[in-house]
Amino acid sequence: MKKFKNKNLTASSKKWITRQFNDPYTKLAKQKGYRSRSAFKLIEINNKFKFLKNNLNILDLGSAPGGWSQVCADINKNGKNLSIDILNMEIIDNIFFYKKDFNDSDFLDFINDFFKRNKVDIVLSDMAVNTTGNKDLDAIKTNAIALDVVNLSKLILKTKSALLVKIFSGKDENILIKNAKELFKKIERIKPDSSRKESREMYLLCRDLKII
Ligand SMILES: C[S@@+](CC[C@H](N)C(=O)[O-])C[C@H]1O[C@@H](n2cnc3c(N)ncnc32)[C@H](O)[C@@H]1O
Secondary structure, eight states: OOOOOOTTSOHHHHHHHHHHHHOHHHHHHHHHTOSSTTHHHHHHHHHHHOOOOSSOEEEEESOTTOHHHHHHHHHOTTSEEEEEESSOOOOOTTOEEEEOOTTOTTHHHHHHHHTTTOOEEEEEEOOOOOOOSOHHHHHHHHHHHHHHHHHHHHHHEEEEEEEEEEEEOSTTHHHHHHHHHHHEEEEEEEOOTTSOTTSOEEEEEEEEEOOO
16 A cells, blocks of 8 residues: 655544545546545445436535536436535536535525425435544434435425435434334435445435325
8 A cells, every 4th residue: 555655744634645545436536537436436326226317306415526416417417406515516517506504494495496396306415514533423413414304305305206315324323214214115224335444424225205
C-alpha cells in the first residue's frame, strides 16, 4: 500500500488520504467520471434489484457531490430528477438541484410543488450526519434522519415504488426496520461490496407501499 507523507498534516488526515489513494472504488470513480465512489453503491444495488428505470419521478436526498444523481441522470433520461442537499452541487445535465435542508418546515410542500402534486416513484437518501467518532451516537442520529425519510416517503410515494435509504447498523436499527415494515411490503437490508467494510453504513431498500 502506498503511504502518504506530509509533515503538515495530522495523523488522521494522512490516514484518510492514504485510504482514499489506495481505494479501488475511488480510482474507478475517477476513471468513469463519477463525482463520488458512492455512485458504485447505487449501481450495485440497482443491478441486483432493478428499481431505477426511465420515465420516473426520482428524488435524491443528500445528493452532493452528485454520484447518485449522475447515475439517475443516465438511467432516468426522460423522467424528472430532483436532487437536494444543504451543500452546493455542481450542475449535472437532466438534474434539477436545489440547495435546501431536508428538515425545512416547508419541505413537503416544496416536493409536492416541484412534482406538480404528482406522486414520486423513487426516493433515494444517502444523507448522514457529520460523524462525531462516537459510533453509537452517529448511528442514532443517522437512523433518526432515516426514520424521517421513511415517514416523508409514505406521503409522497406511489404505491408501486421504492425507497433506498442509508442507515447505520446499531441499537435503534430494529425500530427503524419495524417502522419500515409497517409501511412497505418488501424490505431488503443491504451492505454493498463498495461500502467500506469498517463502516456501519447499510442501506434499506423498501418497495411497494402498503395501502393502509
Ligand atoms: C454521503 S453524502 C452523499 C453522497 C451522494 N449520494 C453522492 O453519490 O455523491 C451525504 C450528503 O447528505 C447531505 N445532508 C446531510 N444532512 C442533510 C439535510 N438535512 N438536508 C439535505 N442534505 C443533507 C450532506 O450535505 C452530504 O452531502
